[in-house]
């Protein structure tokens with residue numbers, strides 16, 4: 512493996528996809544198609560881990576991690592909102608669109624919130 516890129520998260524995903532498609536090829540009718548797709552995933556995984564073009568593979572990994580973090584970040588925000596639903600409330604700043612988390616105020620009041628990003632105040636009815 513001297514001078515080769517090695518194994519990373521994207522190679523792992525490609526290997527897992529290969530296993531999933533190999534399993535699908537055993538049960539789902541166009542068997543040859545799923546088998547072919549699985550083989551392509553496996554070949555890509557091997558190609559990436561044995562590649563000598565390390566800069567290119569790192570760029571691919573960076574792009575992959577950006578997409579992965581966007582997807583996981585979306586679900587993490589949903590999870591946090593659900594976890595904090597009894598103690599906190601989330602508002603969006605009308606000026607810079609950043610989401611602000613505030614301690615849940617009593618209902619039927621107008622509260623003034625100062626945005627931590629743009630430092631401009633805005634009012635919200637609770």
Ligand SMILES: [Zn+2]
Pocket residue numbers: 604605606607608609626627628629630631
């Ligand atoms: Zn703001």
